Amino acid sequence: MARRHLDRVILLGFAVLAVLLYISTASYPGIAQKTSALYVRFLAVSMGILSIVQLGFSMFRDHDTGRLELTDHWPRFIGLLAALIVFALVFEHAGFYLSAAVFIPVMALLLGYRNYPVIALTTAGVLGFVYLVFEKLLSVNLPGMAL
Amino acid sequence: MFSHVMAVLQPYSILTIIIGTVAGVAIGGMPGLTATMAVGLLVPFTYTMDPALGLMLLGGIYCGAMYGGSIPAILLNTPGTPAAVATAIEGFPMSRKGKAGLALKVSVIASFTGGVFSVFILLLFAPMLARQALHFGPPENFLLALMGLAGIVSIADENSSLIKALIAGLLGMIIAIVGTDDMSGSLRYTMGYVELVDGINFMPALIGLFSMIQMLELAGLRRTHKIDMSALHKKQKSEPLPKGIFKFIALGAGTGTVIGVLPGEGATIAAFISYNVSKRISKLKELFGKGNPEGIAAAEAGNNGCVGGSLVPTLTLGIPGNSVAAALMGAFIIQGMIPGPDLFTQYADKTYPFILSMFIANGVFLIVGLTVAPYLARIALIPPAIMVPVVATFAVLGSYALNNAIFDVYMMIAFAGFGLILKKLGYSLEALILGLILGPIAEGGFSQGMIMGKGSPWIFFESGIAKVMWVLIILLLVPPLYSYWKNVAMVKAPPKEALDDLDSLNEPE
Amino acid sequence: MLKKSILAGLALSLAFAAPAFAGDYPSKPITVIVPSKAGGSTDRTARMLTETIKKQNPGFEFVIKDIHGSGGQKGFEEIARARPDGYTIGMVFTPQLVAHIVSKRARYTLDSFHVIANVAQDPGIVAVPKNSKIKNLADLAKAAKAGQLTVAVNGIGSDDFLAAKNFEAKAGVTFNLLPTKGSTEQKAGILGGHFDAAFMNLSQMIAQHRAGDARIIALLADKRDENAPNIPTSKEQGYEVYMTATRGIVAPAKVDKAILAKLDAVAGKALASDAFKAAAKKGNIYLKPMSGPDYLAYLKQLQADTQAVYDKAPW
Numbered sequence: 001m002a003r004r005h006l007d008r009v010i011l012l013g014f015a016v017l018a019v020l021l022y023i024s025t026a027s028y029p030g031i032a033q034k035t036s037a038l039y040v041r042f043l044a045v046s047m048g049i050l051s052i053v054q055l056g057f058s059m060f061r062d063h064d065t066g067r068l069e070l071t072d073h074w075p076r077f078i079g080l081l082a083a084l085i086v087f088a089l090v091f092e093h094a095g096f097y098l099s100a101a102v103f104i105p106v107m108a109l110l111l112g113y114r115n116y117p118v119i120a121l122t123t124a125g126v127l128g129f130v131y132l133v134f135e136k137l138l139s140v141n142l143p144g145m146a147l
Numbered sequence: 148m149f150s151h152v153m154a155v156l157q158p159y160s161i162l163t164i165i166i167g168t169v170a171g172v173a174i175g176g177m178p179g180l181t182a183t184m185a186v187g188l189l190v191p192f193t194y195t196m197d198p199a200l201g202l203m204l205l206g207g208i209y210c211g212a213m214y215g216g217s218i219p220a221i222l223l224n225t226p227g228t229p230a231a232v233a234t235a236i237e238g239f240p241m242s243r244k245g246k247a248g249l250a251l252k253v254s255v256i257a258s259f260t261g262g263v264f265s266v267f268i269l270l271l272f273a274p275m276l277a278r279q280a281l282h283f284g285p286p287e288n289f290l291l292a293l294m295g296l297a298g299i300v301s302i303a304d305e306n307s308s309l310i311k312a313l314i315a316g317l318l319g320m321i322i323a324i325v326g327t328d329d330m331s332g333s334l335r336y337t338m339g340y341v342e343l344v345d346g347i348n349f350m351p352a353l354i355g356l357f358s359m360i361q362m363l364e365l366a367g368l369r370r371t372h373k374i375d376m377s378a379l380h381k382k383q384k385s386e387p388l389p390k391g392i393f394k395f396i397a398l399g400a401g402t403g404t405v406i407g408v409l410p411g412e413g414a415t416i417a418a419f420i421s422y423n424v425s426k427r428i429s430k431l432k433e434l435f436g437k438g439n440p441e442g443i444a445a446a447e448a449g450n451n452g453c454v455g456g457s458l459v460p461t462l463t464l465g466i467p468g469n470s471v472a473a474a475l476m477g478a479f480i481i482q483g484m485i486p487g488p489d490l491f492t493q494y495a496d497k498t499y500p501f502i503l504s505m506f507i508a509n510g511v512f513l514i515v516g517l518t519v520a521p522y523l524a525r526i527a528l529i530p531p532a533i534m535v536p537v538v539a540t541f542a543v544l545g546s547y548a549l550n551n552a553i554f555d556v557y558m559m560i561a562f563a564g565f566g567l568i569l570k571k572l573g574y575s576l577e578a579l580i581l582g583l584i585l586g587p588i589a590e591g592g593f594s595q596g597m598i599m600g601k602g603s604p605w606i607f608f609e610s611g612i613a614k615v616m617w618v619l620i621i622l623l624l625v626p627p628l629y630s631y632w633k634n635v636a637m638v639k640a641p642p643k644e645a646l647d648d649l650d651s652l653n654e655p656e
Numbered sequence: 657m658l659k660k661s662i663l664a665g666l667a668l669s670l671a672f673a674a675p676a677f678a679g680d681y682p683s684k685p686i687t688v689i690v691p692s693k694a695g696g697s698t699d700r701t702a703r704m705l706t707e708t709i710k711k712q713n714p715g716f717e718f719v720i721k722d723i724h725g726s727g728g729q730k731g732f733e734e735i736a737r738a739r740p741d742g743y744t745i746g747m748v749f750t751p752q753l754v755a756h757i758v759s760k761r762a763r764y765t766l767d768s769f770h771v772i773a774n775v776a777q778d779p780g781i782v783a784v785p786k787n788s789k790i791k792n793l794a795d796l797a798k799a800a801k802a803g804q805l806t807v808a809v810n811g812i813g814s815d816d817f818l819a820a821k822n823f824e825a826k827a828g829v830t831f832n833l834l835p836t837k838g839s840t841e842q843k844a845g846i847l848g849g850h851f852d853a854a855f856m857n858l859s860q861m862i863a864q865h866r867a868g869d870a871r872i873i874a875l876l877a878d879k880r881d882e883n884a885p886n887i888p889t890s891k892e893q894g895y896e897v898y899m900t901a902t903r904g905i906v907a908p909a910k911v912d913k914a915i916l917a918k919l920d921a922v923a924g925k926a927l928a929s930d931a932f933k934a935a936a937k938k939g940n941i942y943l944k945p946m947s948g949p950d951y952l953a954y955l956k957q958l959q960a961d962t963q964a965v966y967d968k969a970p971w
Contacts, residue, residue, distance in 0.1 A: 007572050014314060021321065024336075029971075031833070032331035034602055035594035040324055047317045054310045068571055071367030080366045080535065081564065084359075087543055088556040096544065104536040111366055113532030126537055130544060133180075137170070138188045140548045190695035191703055191720070281848030285841075327726075329835050332812025332971035334761075341733070344726035344761075410844050465863055466844045473840065477695025483938040487863040550725060591837055598834045599806050599850065 003068040004058060011055040018048035079110045096142045097127055151499035155507065160203055164504050167204040168511040171211020176219050176227050178358040178538065179350060179545010182212035187474040190481060198482040199497045203504040205478055209471055210508035213414065213451050214258040214516065221250045221443070222527045225358035225538065229349060229584055230414035230450035232577050233422040233442065235357065236302065240438030247524040249386045253440045254447045255516030256388065261400040261448030262509040265455025268404050269462075270502050274491075277463040280408045285599060286607045289592025290616040291409065291416060292585045297623040298419035299578040300631075301426055302436075309631050312575040319582025320589070322347055330594050342554040349583050351546040351555040355562030356576045358542045363567055365531040392444050395425045399445040403452020410460060413469050414453040415584050421449030423623055455505065462490050462498065681742055681915050685717035688905075689738070689746035691731020693724045697859065697941060701776050701903050702747050704935045708926040716922065727811070728752045729762060736764035740910035745772070745919065750902045754959040755813045758966045766955055769906040770916050773923045774946035774954070776936065778857040780819045780876035780899030781887070783842075785849040786869060793827075793874050793893040796853060800829035807831040808842045808854040812971040816842075816855035819876055819899035821965050823855075826895050846870050857901055858884060859940055876900070883942055902944065904951050920948055 022044035025037040071077035083103060090099045104123045113119065134140045154160065174180045186205050193201025216228030221238030234254060241250040268276065283291075296316060303312030325336045326346030337343035399421040406417040425445035426435045435442055457468025458475070465486035467473035479486055482497075490498040546559040566576055600606030607613060688706055692698040699722060706718035723731040732753060735746035748769070756762035784790045790799055799805055809816035812835050824830055834851060836842050839860045845851040846861075847869050855876075862884055864870040875881055876899045878891040890897045905923060907916060926932050927945040936943050946954065 003572070006568070010568070010572065011314075014318070017321070028328065028335075029331045029333050030969075031598070032328050032333065035330045035597045036324075036328050036335075036590065038597065039590050039593050043317055043321055043324070047314065047321065050310050050314050050317065054314065057310070068568075070567060070571060071363070072369040073367045077363060077367040080363060080539065081560070084539060084543065084560055087539075088553060088560065091543065091547070091556070092553050100540050100544075104540055107536035107539065108532055111532035111535055113530060118533060122533055122537060126540055133173070134544070134548060138185060140188070140551070142544075142548070187694045191699065194700075194703065281844065284845065284848055284850035329811065329837055332759075332817075332835070341726055341730060341761075341763075344729065410840060460844075464843070464847060464869065466840055466847065474693075474695055477693075477700075480697075480940055481695065481700055483940065485863040485940060487867045487869075489863070489867075551723065591841075595834055595836070595841075598832060601804060601832060 003066050004062045004064055006068050007062070008055060008058050011051045011058065014051040015048055015055065018044045018051065022048070076111060080107065083107055083110070092143050096130070100127060100130070148499070151496065151503060154199060154496070154500040155203075155503045160200065160500070160504065161507065163200045163203050164207045164507045165511050167207025168211040168508045169515060171208035171213075171508075172215035172218075172512055172515060173211075174208065175212030175215025177545065178219065178225050178227055178354050178542050179548065181228060181350065181549075182209050183470040183474055184549065185212065186471055187477070190474055190478045193478050194481050198484070199500050201482070202475075202478060202497065202501040205475055206501055206505045207508040207511070209475065210262055210451075210454055210505055211512050212471075213262070213454055214255065214447070214512045216450075217254040217258065217443075217447050218251065218523060219358075221254060222247055222523065223358075223534075223538070224361045226353065228414070228450075229353055229580060230418045230453075231446075232353075232357070232415070232580055233298075233418045233446035233449075236422075236436060236577060237439050237442035237446075240436070241440065241443075242524075242527050244438055246438065247527055248521055250438075250440060250443055251516065251520040251523060252386070253388065253392065253443050255513055255520065257392075257396045257399060257444040257447040258451040258516075259509050259513040260393075260396045261403050261451035262454055263506060264400040264448075265404040265407060265452040266502065266505045266509065267455070269455040269458050269505075270499075273459045273463050274488075276408050277460045277466075280410070280460050281464075282610070282612055283409050284610075285592045285595035287592075287610065287612050287616065288409075289589055289596055289607060290613055290620065291406070292589035292592060294616065294620055294623065295416035295419050295585045296581065296589065297620055298423045298581055299575070300624055300627045301423040302575050302577050302581075303627075303631075308573050308575075309628075311573050312578045315569065315574040315576065315578040316582035318574075319579040319584075320586035321582075322352075323349075323583050323586030324590065329591065330598075340554070342550075342552055346587065347558065347583070348549060348555060349580065350549050351559040352562045352583055353580055354542045354546050355559040356566040356580055358538055359559060359563035360567050360570060360576070362535045362538050362542070363563060366535050368531065389440050392441060395421075395429075395441045395444040396448045398425055398428075399448025400452045402445075403449040404456040406449075407453030407456020407468055408459045410466055410468055413457060414450040415581070416588075417449040417453050418446040419581060420623075421445040427623070427626060451509075458502075462486055462502075463488070681918060682716055684743060685719045686742070687719050687721050687738075687744045689731050689735050689744065690720055690722045691724065691728035691734075691747065692722065692749070694722045696724075697776075697778065698747050698749055698903050700939050701936075701941050702905075704932065704939060704941065705775055705905065705923070705926055708929060708932040708935070709922050711931070712925055712929065713922050727756065727813075729756045732756065733763050735906060735908060736768035738908050740908040740912075742907065742911045742915035742919070745905065745907040748904050748906050750904075750955065750958055751815050751818055751899075751962055752813075754955060754962050755818075757959060758962045759813060759971065766952070766959065768909055770909050770911060771948045771952040771955065772905045772907060772916075772919055773927060773948055774902050774904035774944060774951040775927065776903045776941045777944035778859050778901045778903075778942060779881055780815060780901070781856055781858050781861060781872045782823075782853055782874045782876070782890075783846050783856055783861045783865070783870050783872050784853045785846055785851075786871055787849070788852070788871065790853065791871075791873060792888070793823075793890060793895050796823075796873065797827040797829055797895075799852070800827070800831060804830070804832040805852040806834050806850075808834045808836050808845050808851045810839050810842055810856070811835050811837070815857070815899050815901045818962060818965055819897060820855045821969070822899070823895065823897045826897055843870075855899075859942065862940075881942065900944075902946075902951075902954070904946070 025040050028037040087103045105119050108119045174185045216231035217234045220226035220231040220235035224239035226232045226235045238250045299316040303309040328335050402421045403417040407413045457472040460466040461472040467476050484494045546555045596606050690699045690702045738744035790796050809820050842854045846854050865872045872887050874890045875887045876890045
C-alpha cells in the first residue's frame with residue numbers, strides 16, 4: 001500500500017475514534033460528568049481536529065507515491081513476529097525455560113546466524129541469568145518452575 | 148553524625164551498597180525490570196536482615212537502577228525505564244555515529260552529579276522542602292503534568308510534523324483512559340477484561356514501542372549496519388566532555404530534585420522538562436534529536452535528581468514521592484520505623500546511614516560506569532542475529548513478570564506491531580509514551596481539581612504556584628510553536644524523516 | 657494376607673491419587689496468595705503469620721505469591737479458582753472482598769471460600785488538617801451543612817467511601833466527595849490543607865497525628881483502640897458510623913475437611929501466640945483475631961450493608 005494511503009486510512013481511523021470517544025462520554029455516570037467526561041471530551045475534540053487537519057494536509061500537500069516499507073526482509077520480520085506470538089502462547093503451558101531454550105536458537109538461525117557454539121552459550125547464559133535474577137534474587141513466580 | 152558516617156563505612160555496609168548498586172544498574176538496564184519491581188519484591192526479604200543494611204541495599208538498587216536505564220537507551224534505543232526515553236532520543240543517534248563511549252560517559256557523570264546533589268538536598272533541607280511540597284495540591288499536579296506534556300512539542304519541532312507528534316501524544320493519553328474511572332468507580336472501555344481494570348500498563352507499552360520495535364527493525368534489515376569501529380578503539384580519556392556541559396547537568400540536577408520532591412511519577416517528568424529546557428537554552432539547538440550530549444546530560448541529571456528528591460516527603464512526612472519511594476517506605480515500616488519526624492530522632496542511627504549510603508551508591512555506579520563504559524559500548528557491535536532473540540526473550544519475560552500476566556505480553560506485541568506502523572508514518576513514539584505515562588496524572592489532577600473547585604476551572608489559576616506554572620508552560624510552548632508556524636508558512640511538504648532514518652541505518656560501511 | 661496387601665495397595669494408590677491426604681499434609685510448601693503489593697500491610701500480615709506458623713509447626717512451609725491489582729479482585733479470584741488440594745490458600749481484605757460481589761464484577765461469592773480466620777484490622781478514621789476549625793464530628797456535620805466540604809476518600813466503593821456515605825446518611829449532610837488514587841494522595845491533601853477532611857484508616861495517619869501534622873477527630877468504632885487510646889470514637893460523639901478494614905485468611909471452599917480443620921488449628925494457635933503479637937506491634941499491624949465462623953458472619957453482614965449502600969447509589 002502506498003505510504004500516503006495508509007497514512008490517510010489511519011488518520012481517518014483516529015478521527016472516527018475521536019467521534020466515538022466523544023459520544024461515549026455521554027454515558028459516564030454521576031460525578032464523572034463534571035470531571036472525567038470533560039477531560040475525555042477535551043482529548044476527543046483535540047484528537048478529532050488534529051486528525052482532520054493532518055488529513056487535509058495529506059490530501060492537498062502529500063503527493064508522495066512511495067510505498068510503505070515496514071521492513072526490508074519480510075520473511076525475517078514476519079518470522080520474528082510469529083515466533084514471538086508462539087512464544088507467548090506456549091510460555092504459560094510449557095514453562096519459560098523450555099520455550100526460551102527453543103526460541104533463542106530458532107530465532108538466531110532464522111536470522112542467519114550459524115556460529116553454533118555462540119548460540120548454545122548465549123541460550124545457556126540467558127537461562128542461567130534469568131534463573132538467578134528472577135527466581136533466586138527476586139522470586140518472581142515464572143510459569144514452569146516445576147520443570 | 149560521625150557515628151553515622153562510620154556506620155556506613157563498615158566493610159559489610161560497603162559490600163551491601165556495592166551489591167545493591169550493581170544489581171540496580173543491571174535491573175535498570177534490563178527492559179522490563181524496574182526499580183519499583185525490584186525494591187517491592189526485595190522489601191519482604193529485608194525483614195529478616197539488619198534494618199540499616201536492608202535499607203542500604205534497597206537504596207543502592209534505587210540509585211543504580213535510575214542510572215542503569217540509560218545504558219540500553221543509548222546503546223540500543225531500548226530505554227530500560229520510562230525516565231530514560233529522553234536519553235534515548237539523543238543517546239542512540241550518538242551511538243550510531245560511533246560516539247557511544249562519550250554518550251555513556253556524559254550519562255554517568257550527569258547521573259552521578261544529579262544523584263549526589265539531590266542526596267545532599269535530602270540530607271540538609273528535607274523537612275523544610277517537604278513543607279513546601281505540601282503546597283502542591285491536585286490543581287498544581289495537573290499543571291505539572293501539562294509541563295511534562297509540553298515536551299511533546301519539543302520532541303516534534305525538529306522534524307516539523309508537530310501535528311503528528313501531538314496526535315501521538317493524544318493517542319497515548321486516550322489509551323491511558325482505559326480502566327477504572329477514579330471519579331465514579333465505573334469501568335471505562337475494559338471490554339470485560341479484568342486485566343484492564345487497572346488500565347493499560349505503561350511498561351509493556353514501553354518495551355513494545357522501543358525494545359521490540361528496535362528488534363523488529365534490526366531483524367528486518369537486509370544488511371547489518373556497522374558502527375564506526377575506530378571511534379570505539381580510541382581510549383575513553385582522549386574524549387573530553389563537551390564544553391559547557393555542566394550548565395546542562397546543573398539544570399537537570401536542580402529540576403530533578405525540585406520535581407522529585409513533589410509527589411507523583413517525577414522522574415519521567417523531570418527528565419523531559421530538563422531536556423525541553425536545555426533545548427530552549429542550548430546554542431546547538433539544531434543538533435537536538437541528532438545526538439546532542441547536552442540533552443543526555445540534562446535528562447540523566449534530571450531523572451537521577453529525583454532519587455534524593457522523592458525521598459524528601461517520604462522520610463519526613465510519610466508521603467512517598469513516587470512508586471519506588473512507596474516500596475521503600477514499606478521497608479521502613481516493616482522494621483517498625485514509621486516515616487515521620489521519628490525517623491530523624493528515634494531511628495536516626497538507621498535513617499542517616501541510609502541517606503549517607505546513597506552517596507556511596509552514586510560513587511559506585513560512577514566508577515562502574517566509567518570503567519565499564521568502553522566495554523559496554525561494544526554491546527552495540529554484537530551481531531543482530533544473536534542480539535534480537537536475547538532482547539526479545541527479555542522483552543517477553545519483562546512484560547510478563549510485571550504482573551505475572553500473559554495478557555501484558557500480548558499487549559507488548561500489539562504495541563510493537565501497531566507502533567512500528569505509526570513510526571514509519573512519522574508519528575513520534577516518544578510522544579505516545581509520554582502521553583501514556585502523564586495522561587493519568589493529568590486526568591487525576593484535573594478531575595480532583597474540578598471537584599475541589601466545585602465545578603469551576605478557576606481553581607487551576609488560583610494559587611501563586613499555579614500562576615507561575617502557567618507562565619513556565621507558556622514559555623516552554625511559545626518559542627517552538629512560533630518557529631513551527633514560520634516553517635509551515637515557508638516549506639510546503641514535510642520531509643520524510645522516518646525514511647531518512649532508515650536510510651542512515653542502511654548506509655554501507 | 658492377600659487381602660491386606662490389596663488394601664494396603666489400594667490405600668497407597670489412593671494416597672498418590674489424592675496427594676492432599678490429610679494425614680501427611682502438608683507434604684510440600686503451601687502457596688499463600690496475597691492480593692496486594694509486596695511490602696503492603698496485607699503482605700506484611702501474611703508474612704508475619706506464616707513465619708509464626710512455620711516456627712510453631714515443623715513441616716509447614718509457605719510461599720507468598722503477590723497478585724496485586726483491580727482492588728484485590730484478581731487475587732481473590734485466583735484463590736477461589738485454585739486447585740482445592742490445600743496447597744493454595746490466600747489473604748482477603750474487606751470491604752473490597754464483598755464490594756466486588758455487590759458491584760457484580762467478581763467471579764466468586766463468599767461461598768467460594770472456606771474462612772479460616774480474621775487476622776488484623778485497620779479501623780476507619782476521620783482526619784482533618786492540623787489548623788482546621790473542625791475539632792469533632794459535630795463540627796464536621798455543622799460545617800458540611802453550612803457549605804460544601806471537600807472530603808477525600810480512597811476510591812469509590814472503598815471502606816472510606818462506604819464510611820463517608822454512612823456518615824452522610826446519619827448526619828443528614830452531603831459532602832463534596834473527592835476520590836483519590838491511594839491513601840498517599842489523601843495524606844498529601846490533608847497535610848497540605850487542600851481538603852477539608854478525609855475518611856482514612858488509622859495506620860495511614862497515626863504517625864502524622866502524633867507528630868502534629870494532621871488531626872484525627874474520630875475513630876469509626878464503638879470502642880477506643882489500644883494503639884491510639886486518646887482518639888475519641890464515633891460512638892462517643894453520637895454517630896453510629898463504624899468502619900474497619902479487616903484482613904483475614906481463607907482457603908478455597910472445596911478443600912478436604914480434615915485439611916481445613918488442620919489449617920484452622922495452626923492459624924488459631926499462631927494468632928494466640930505472644931511471638932506473633934510482638935511482631936505485629938512492631939510492624940504497625942493492629943490485630944483482631946476472629947474465628948472462621950465469626951469472620952464469615954461478619955463478612956455476610958458487611959455484604960448486606962454494602963448492598964444497601966450500592967442500591968442507593970451504584971458505582
